[in-house]
Every structure is written in structure tokens, then in C-alpha cells.
Amino acid sequence: MDTTLQDPLVGQVLDGRYRIDARIAVGGMATVYRAVDTRLDRILAVKVMHPGLAADGTFVERFIREAKSVARLAHPNVVQVFDQGTDGAYVYLAMEYIAGCTLRDVLRERGALQPRAALDILEPVLAALGAAHRAGFVHRDMKPENVLIGDDGRVKVADFGLVRSVDTVTSTTGAVLGTVSYLAPEQIEEGGRADARVDVYACGVVLYEMLTGGKPHDGESPAVVLYKHLHEDVPPPSATVPGLAYELDELVASATARNPEVRPHDAVALLAQARTARGALGDEQLDAVPPQALTADHDNAEDRTSVLPRSLTVPRTLPADGDGLYGPNLTSRLESPPLPPRPRARLPRRGLVTIVAAVLLALGLGVGVWYINSGQFTKVPSLLAQTEQEARDRLADAGLEVGKVEHAYSDTAQRGTVISTDPAPGSRIRGNGSVGLTVSRGPETVRVPDVAGYRLDRAKDVIEQEGLKSGTVTRTFSDDVPAGFVISTDPEGGTELRSGSAIALTVSKGRPVDVPDVVGDDLEDAREELLQAGLKVRIAEEQVHSDVDAGQVAQQSPGADAEAAEGDTVTLTVSKGPEMIEVPDVVGDSVGDAKDKLQGAGFEVKEDRGFFGLFGGDTVESQSVEGGETAPKGSTITVKIG
Structure with missing residues (x-):
């Protein structure tokens, strides 16, 4: 049975604009439909929050936050949000429609991917997240289900529903947001900070899964998986896929370091590492088919998600425009079956003899060169991320000497571990040669300058000159520090911090002043009283009707007894x-009629029944202000009843 026929929204026009054609995905928070924008005549995706959640302010806030966050990202690798609105019980987002599949679909059908394909997917994902990180927020729910691969080969990151500001501290007490297989250790620990590095960790897990076809940590329950994320390192992919290049091991290790201080600080930094790793690999390493790759005729139709139910095994023509990163060749590489071999032309007998002779000659020369050089050369082993002593031991085991040892600061490598070698890992070197090491000093640290008592602008200059950044500025009253000058910093002066860290500043608003009540005072008297209190005075351009006499103060802002800083302005x-x-x-x-007329005109009414009025008279004999004359609005008119 077609479940879309049972969906009440299918066939409806949402908000008078979006015609819902079909349901294409159902999640725990919302349903996604394919729709037509009847105003602009284009196909798009409409994400509609489940009506049962629309009454929950927290869910609605998260839903709208997704729209606002993604709308700020004009990036080719982010699924764009076009509109957000409400129609009755339905809260919705109108989004870019991507025809294709998810990375989860690809992994289900293909298993482990070739390193080139894995990097072709990872790099645009990191570009999208990098744009988000530089814009000031974190995705927090990166996983293969949120990576879309279009039919045209474009890679897009979707579902920013858990997005938060980079500076948001997320308490995990009660429930953990995100998917357990991709959670960074700091997201699991109570009171942990979910900054850009949690996305870096998740991308490292996704890369591991693309290279090996499986997740790094598994268990019988989510609690077991969470425990492993906290207490076990992600294993190197080469432990599962023998022969995988060590550069890919290093890339996964860097991204999934349990200590967030050792990870790349955001997706932009990880993207640079990924491109460096790609550049160090040859075509043979990039195109190596892992043994965990599934056969091309594997179907898994029953396992596919309903997001994009296109078969991944549809034959496609390989494009002729080369290997562009964002071009259609990506899905072609993932999906196209091998082309049938062309029939070979039969060579003349003499040509065949010549070729055989040339091959034998080449083999003979190769064997000779190998024989002469065997035992004289060796490969420099991979020493990155090892301690200096571990590197020395490994070089000794390989029969190599330790050359010059240098030290350098590093934001990503732990203190005392190897950053680089000379020659580079994998290089051929004579058996008795030496290898130079560059060892990490850890992050460069600087001392927080003592800027208490400085003007704010001068304090910011001094902090930046020391290699730090000025952070949030909080203003408060102070009896001792003049307005605009720094009271204190957090951390305080003299603290050792990593270069580039932010320093919070507390700045004085000046001495607190109680604002006097001048409503009803003559304007000049009010001005004088405020000036004597240490406040400035501003007169509003417009005057208003008031119970007080003309020329007197009718309103003041801030009001009486409010606490203001010395030198603040009071508007009269x-x-x-x-x-x-x-x-x-x-x-x-x-x-009765008289009271209705007078009250309707804006007056209060008082009845004067006199002596005879006490005996049941009901007619107005006179009024205190005669009809046709004017009186202040809200004043009292007395009517005499006879």
C-alpha cells in the first residue's frame, strides 16, 4: 500500500504556496515532502514538524534555529533553506530538493570505499562544515545519513536541526543529542563543551566508516558504545584494511583524538590535512579496492532509506571531463559498473616477438638493479604522533640513525610527539642513513597581560599584541573604576594560555546613580535636578497630553529610582x-443615557440627586459643565438629577 496516500498533507497546498506531491522521508522530529513552489514554479523539499511537537516551544525553537542558521550559509555544499513559516498546526521549512542518495545508502550498497572516493566525499563535507564553523556555529549531528550525494555528483550537508553557537556550553545531563556512534567524548561527559571539534571528531568516524565499511566502536547497547568513545581510541583503518596508506591512518587519528585539544580546531583545519594526505598518495593507493567493498550487483533494496530511493546500481556513462572534485564523476565512480573490455586487435607475429623480447630485457634489467640495490635502501617508517623515544626505537629497529632533533610549537600534536621527519615517511633511504625529527612543544602559550585599569580600546590592543583575542565584554557599575575602563579579565593577568585564546573583559559603567523623580516638575527645575545627580538630559521632540500642566515633565526614561551610571542620559x-x-x-x-454619553466622550460622571432626587427622579436637570463647552479629558462632570 502506498503510505503517501494515507498522509493528510499529500495533495494539499501548504501556506497557500507549497503543493505537497509526495512524502520522501520520515524522522523523529519532522517529515520531508517533495513539493512544488506554485509561486516560483520549482520543485523543492518541505520539512514539516510533526504536529504533536509543534506545541513544544523547545522543538519549535530548534526547528526555526535550523532555518536561520542554514540561511546564513550561502555555500554550495550545504542544503539551502529558502523559507520558513507556519500554517495552522504545521511548522515547516522550504528547502533545496536534492535528487540522489545519502552516504548511508552508498555504504550499505558498496561497503568500504576506495580512498579516492572517500576523500571526494569528505572534502566537500568539511568545506560545508568549515563555512558553518567560521560563521560561528556547530552542526553537532554529523553522520552518513546527513550527507546527501546528488545525481549530478554534488555532495551536500543536511539537517542542521541540532545546530548551536560555537560558544554554547551543552550539558548532557538527562539526554545526549546526536547519534552515539559519532559523539565526541566531550559531548558524553557531563558539562562538556560542544564546539567545532565535535564535528571534526564525527567526520573522523565517518571517514573511518567509508574506508573500512564499519564503525570503529560497536557494542550490545548505546551505553557500551559511549563507554568506548570515552575510554578507547579509534583504531587505525589499516588494522581492518591491510595495506591502507599510513597518511589515512594519521588523518583518522588526528580527527578522532579523544583529547579535543589535540584535534584540528575546526573543519577548515581538518580539510587542509585531508588535502595534504591526498597529495601524498599515489594513484595506486587512492584507487586501491578494499577487501570490504561489496560487489556491484549487491542490492540491499530492503535496507535503503526512504530519503532518496534511487537504486545505486543504475548504469551511468562516465563523464569525459576528468576527475573534478564536485563533478558528476563522483557518483559515476561509486555507481558505474566496469565497462566491458574491448576486443583486442591481433598483433603480427614479428611484432609479438619484438614485444616479448623487450619485456624480457626490461625484466632482466629490473632484476639486476634490484639485486645491486637490495639491502642498501629502506623506507622511512611512519613516526608521526609517536613520542620521541618511540620514534628512536622504531628507527633503530629499521637500522636507521637519528639525525638532527628540532622542536616546534603545534596546536594539534601532543607535546613530546613527532610532528614531521626528514626525509618524510615512506621515502627511500640508505640502510645506514639518518632521519631528522621535529618534536612538538605543544601549543604555543602566552601570558595574559594585566590590563585592569586600561581603557577598553587600549586593553584590546594590548591583548591582541600578546597573541590573544578579546572575548566577551561585560559592563557593570563600579565606585572605584571610571566608566569605560577595565575592572578585571577572565582569566586574570599572568595566567598562561594557548596562543589565540579569548580573554573576557569586565568593564566599568561608572558610579551608580539613583535617578530622581522629576515627573510634574517644571522643565528647567527637572533639568537642574538631573544634572546635579550626575546625569545628562535630553528633551524629546514630541510633547504629549498629560494630567500635569503644559510645560511640566509628563514622562521620564529611565524612570524614578532606576539605577543608572554616572553620565547616562535621561530623556524627558x-x-x-x-x-x-x-x-x-x-x-x-x-x-442612564446621560452617563453613557459622558463616559463615551471620555469623562467621569458624578450624580447629584439633591433632596427631591432621593424620591426616585431619573431626569438630568443640569450639568456642571454645559453642553458644547470643553473640559479636560478624564475630568469629572456632575449631573443634577430631579
């Missing part, structure tokens, strides 16, 4: 006097 609004309105003539009317 001058009265035009009471608003004068015409009094209705109610003589001869019944008491």
Missing part, C-alpha cells in the same frame, strides 16, 4: 497639558 517628555474635549449636552436625558 514635556506635557502639552490635558487634552480638552467637547462636553455632550445631557440635560433632559435619563440618568
Whole structure:
């Protein structure tokens, strides 16, 4: 049975604009539909929050936050959000429609990927996340289900529903947001900070999964997986895929370091490492088919997600425009079956003899060169991320000497571990040669300058000159520090910090002043009283009607007894006097009619029944202000009843 026929939204026009054609995905928070924008005549995806959650302010806030966050990212590798709105019980996002599949679909059908394909997917993902990180927020739910691969080969990151500001501290007490297989250790620990490095960790896990076809940590329950993320390193992919290049091991290790201080600080930094790793690999290493790769005729139709139910095994023509990173060749490499071999042309007998002779000659020369050089050369082993002593031991085991040892600062390598070698790992070197080491000093640290008592602009200059950044500025009252000067910093002066860290500043608003009450005072008297209190005065351009006389102060902002800083400005609004309105003539009317007329005109009414009125009279004999005259709005009109 077609489940879309049972969906009440299919066939409807949402918000008078979006015609819902088909349901294409269902999640725990929302349903995604293919729709047509009837105003612009284009196909798009509409993500509709489940009506049962629309009454929950927290879910609605998260839903709208996704729209606002992604709208800020005009990036080719981010699924764009076009519109956000509400139609009755439906809260929705109108988004870019991507025809294709998810990375999860690819992994289900293909298993482990060739390193080139894995990097072709990873790099645009990191480019998208890098744009988000530089814009100031974190995705926090990176996983293969949120990576879309279009039919045209474009890679897009979707579902920013858990996005948070880079500076947001996320407490994990109660429930952990995200998917357990991709959570960084600091997301699991109570009170952990979820900054850009949690996305870096998740991308490292995704890369591991693309290279090996499986997740690095498994268990019988989510709790077991969470425990392993906290207490076990992600293993090198080469432990599962023998022969995998060590550069890929290093890339995964860097991204998934359990200590976030050792990881690349954001996706931009990891993207640079990924490109460096790609550049160090040859075509044979990039195109090596892992033994975990599944056969091309594997179907898995029952396992595919409903997001993009296109078969991955549809034959496609390989494009003729080369190996562009974002071109259609990506899905072609993942999906196209091998082309059938062309029939070979039969060579003449003499040509065949010549070729055989040439091959034998080449083999003979190769064997001779190998025989002469065997035992004289060796490969420099991979020493990156090892301690200096471990590197020395490994060089000794390989029969190599330790050359010059240098030290350098590093934001990503742990103190005391090898950053680089000379020659580079994998290089051929004579058996008795030496290898130079560059060992990490850890992150470069600087001392926080003591800027208490500095003007704010000068304090910021001094902090930046020391290689730090000025962070949040909090203003508060101070009896001792003049307005605009720094009271304190966090951390305080003298603290050792990593270069580039942010310093929070507390700045004085000056001495606190109680604002006097000047409403009803003459304007000049009010001005003088405020100036004597240490405040500045501003007169509003517009005057208002008020109960106080014309020329007196009708309103003040801030109000009386509010706490302001010395030198703050108080705005005064001058009265035009009471608003004068015409009094209705109610003589001869019944008491009820008279009261309706006078109150409707804006007056209060007082009844004067006198002696005879006490015996049941109900007609107005006179009124304190005659009909047709004016009186202040809100004033009292007395009617005499006879």
C-alpha cells in the first residue's frame, strides 16, 4: 500500500504556496515532502514538524534555529533553506530538493570505499562544515545519513536541526543529542563543551566508516558504545584494511583524538590535512579496492532509506571531463559498473616477438638493479604522533640513525610527539642513513597581560599584541573604576594560555546613580535636578497630553529610582497639558443615557440627586459643565438629577 496516500498533507497546498506531491522521508522530529513552489514554479523539499511537537516551544525553537542558521550559509555544499513559516498546526521549512542518495545508502550498497572516493566525499563535507564553523556555529549531528550525494555528483550537508553557537556550553545531563556512534567524548561527559571539534571528531568516524565499511566502536547497547568513545581510541583503518596508506591512518587519528585539544580546531583545519594526505598518495593507493567493498550487483533494496530511493546500481556513462572534485564523476565512480573490455586487435607475429623480447630485457634489467640495490635502501617508517623515544626505537629497529632533533610549537600534536621527519615517511633511504625529527612543544602559550585599569580600546590592543583575542565584554557599575575602563579579565593577568585564546573583559559603567523623580516638575527645575545627580538630559521632540500642566515633565526614561551610571542620559517628555474635549449636552436625558454619553466622550460622571432626587427622579436637570463647552479629558462632570 502506498503510505503517501494515507498522509493528510499529500495533495494539499501548504501556506497557500507549497503543493505537497509526495512524502520522501520520515524522522523523529519532522517529515520531508517533495513539493512544488506554485509561486516560483520549482520543485523543492518541505520539512514539516510533526504536529504533536509543534506545541513544544523547545522543538519549535530548534526547528526555526535550523532555518536561520542554514540561511546564513550561502555555500554550495550545504542544503539551502529558502523559507520558513507556519500554517495552522504545521511548522515547516522550504528547502533545496536534492535528487540522489545519502552516504548511508552508498555504504550499505558498496561497503568500504576506495580512498579516492572517500576523500571526494569528505572534502566537500568539511568545506560545508568549515563555512558553518567560521560563521560561528556547530552542526553537532554529523553522520552518513546527513550527507546527501546528488545525481549530478554534488555532495551536500543536511539537517542542521541540532545546530548551536560555537560558544554554547551543552550539558548532557538527562539526554545526549546526536547519534552515539559519532559523539565526541566531550559531548558524553557531563558539562562538556560542544564546539567545532565535535564535528571534526564525527567526520573522523565517518571517514573511518567509508574506508573500512564499519564503525570503529560497536557494542550490545548505546551505553557500551559511549563507554568506548570515552575510554578507547579509534583504531587505525589499516588494522581492518591491510595495506591502507599510513597518511589515512594519521588523518583518522588526528580527527578522532579523544583529547579535543589535540584535534584540528575546526573543519577548515581538518580539510587542509585531508588535502595534504591526498597529495601524498599515489594513484595506486587512492584507487586501491578494499577487501570490504561489496560487489556491484549487491542490492540491499530492503535496507535503503526512504530519503532518496534511487537504486545505486543504475548504469551511468562516465563523464569525459576528468576527475573534478564536485563533478558528476563522483557518483559515476561509486555507481558505474566496469565497462566491458574491448576486443583486442591481433598483433603480427614479428611484432609479438619484438614485444616479448623487450619485456624480457626490461625484466632482466629490473632484476639486476634490484639485486645491486637490495639491502642498501629502506623506507622511512611512519613516526608521526609517536613520542620521541618511540620514534628512536622504531628507527633503530629499521637500522636507521637519528639525525638532527628540532622542536616546534603545534596546536594539534601532543607535546613530546613527532610532528614531521626528514626525509618524510615512506621515502627511500640508505640502510645506514639518518632521519631528522621535529618534536612538538605543544601549543604555543602566552601570558595574559594585566590590563585592569586600561581603557577598553587600549586593553584590546594590548591583548591582541600578546597573541590573544578579546572575548566577551561585560559592563557593570563600579565606585572605584571610571566608566569605560577595565575592572578585571577572565582569566586574570599572568595566567598562561594557548596562543589565540579569548580573554573576557569586565568593564566599568561608572558610579551608580539613583535617578530622581522629576515627573510634574517644571522643565528647567527637572533639568537642574538631573544634572546635579550626575546625569545628562535630553528633551524629546514630541510633547504629549498629560494630567500635569503644559510645560511640566509628563514622562521620564529611565524612570524614578532606576539605577543608572554616572553620565547616562535621561530623556524627558514635556506635557502639552490635558487634552480638552467637547462636553455632550445631557440635560433632559435619563440618568442612564446621560452617563453613557459622558463616559463615551471620555469623562467621569458624578450624580447629584439633591433632596427631591432621593424620591426616585431619573431626569438630568443640569450639568456642571454645559453642553458644547470643553473640559479636560478624564475630568469629572456632575449631573443634577430631579
